[in-house]
Amino acid sequence: MEEDRHIPQKADSLLDVDRTFRDRVAYTGRFLWRDWGGMIGLVLFLVVVLAAVLAPVISPYDPLEQHLQDSKMPPPWEEGGSWAHPFGTDPLGRDMFSRVIHGARVSLTVGFFGVLIAGSIGMVIGAIAGYFGGQIDSVIMGGVNLVLSLPYLLFVVFIAAILGRSLLNVILIFGITDAPIFARTTRGEVLRIRESAYVESAVCAGARWGRIVFDHILPNLIGSLVTLGTFEMSRMIFYEAGLGFLGLSVPPSVPSWGNMLSSGRQYLSSYPWIATFPGLAIVFTSLGMNLLGDWLRDVLDPRLRRSRR
């Protein structure tokens, strides 16, 4: 790693008594950061995926089931709570633990399909712009720059308000508005790969553009696009929760983290756990995906060192 060159003296392990304490702390920090970061990220991400997939199996209650006699119950470590509801209950007596688990489904669905759509559109547009260049490139990149120079969140909020609350709308909004980022990355990579010796040889050997694009250029793009996709998915999960918070994402009956935060805000001072746990779930997911993304970048794309970001 680039960073290592600047540290001539490194402790080999925590037990290396010849080094100063600071060196050893620094070593531990580096070690955690480099290897454990990716591991932790992967574990966090897998936990969220499992929670989403197995939600009906592992959640103790139906997330929509109301028990009005148990409403506003705090988590077990506070006065009046019980382990029957580990995250407490909301004003309608719904179990927050089950709702948070089910919320993972909404977030991951939006993130996954949003990235899938944005990635597919962006990859095709970017590859066309990068491969053909000239006029096509100027027109496409003009549009891409237009969208990227807009105040993104503002327009997402407006479009969501215009189209109305539904899961499909949210996915489409993120899928389309996020495509330019994938297009820009793809174009840059295609421009680079197009100049490479193996593409030149393929052209000399008489390969047509379809073969060059699909057999030689696209496979080399996967690494950077998967990395970008991880970060963008985390961003979409963020923004979906934000839209839900403003009451513009999925319908209010759906247990999504954003919707829960939105109702938790009304009861913030009296029943703070209603807003706390869905927020922690977002932090958990986002942290996992960002750590995973950093790690994927190092593994899949050695040219983009971590220090470059």
Next chain:
Amino acid sequence: MQRYLLSKLGQSMLLLFGVLLLVFFMVRATGDPASLMASREASPETIERIREEWGFGRPLHIQLWDFLTGAIVGDFGKSYHFRIPAMPLVTERLPATVQLAATGLLMAVVIGLPLGLVGGFTPGSVVDSVGRFLALMGQSVPNFWLALIMILFFGVRLGWFPTFGRDQWNSMIMPAFVLALPTMGQVVRMTRSSVLEVRSEDYIRTAHSKGLEPRTIYVKHVLRNVAIPLVSVLGVQFGYMLGGSIYIETIFSWPGIGQLTQQAVGWRDFPLVQAIAVFVSVIVLALNLFTDLAYAIIDPRVRYGRR
């Protein structure tokens, strides 16, 4: 230099035209802007009245022409909710938002820049770990949630800061900090990586070998090169802050454009929404232009047209 700035100016004008088209068609995307503006229970007569009042029944190209000619002089029609012209409603909210975003930007630089610089010079050190932790948190903690938690602890439980409004001197501290958090993380990351990159350059080694004081090297050679990417990050981040202010201003009842946006969306006041969209886009485009200008001042390569 002049040619560079002129071409940037031309690009901005083109982008502005694109924004106007987008805003015009955005409201008409569902096919029936009149029923979009009416409440859900509105009778067909009400919808028809709105259609008459706003001229949605006229041919599209005439509507577009009216919209564009109005937009040039800042006329986006009357706010549906307030019944007065929409644009002044937006501009009177500007000072509050700029105050918040500028303070946030300042906080991001004052906290983020030193962490990034020290982290870049001593990778793996304790300060570096703090900086990277902050960067990771800025990326992973939703600031609208952090705002709620901070209100709960520093506002309600400890009573250190007011939890809403803009009346006291310390009203601004919590919203500005929360708004700045993602930017702070970006500043740390960006500064750190550019220091790491710059300090292994040949000219730094040359500077060392000709016996320059380390201080001179840091200030004259490293900092100047770090400033270039930093300026572009700050330009972009200011635009993000204007978007993020929708949440933060709503949560803290801060009377700025973000709060107005959230209200306008709630009221389905689309003339006001259009005015906000265009106004904020103009600010962001102007900021981009300003960033380009700052680029030209800092970076001689831009000034002499080698880019």
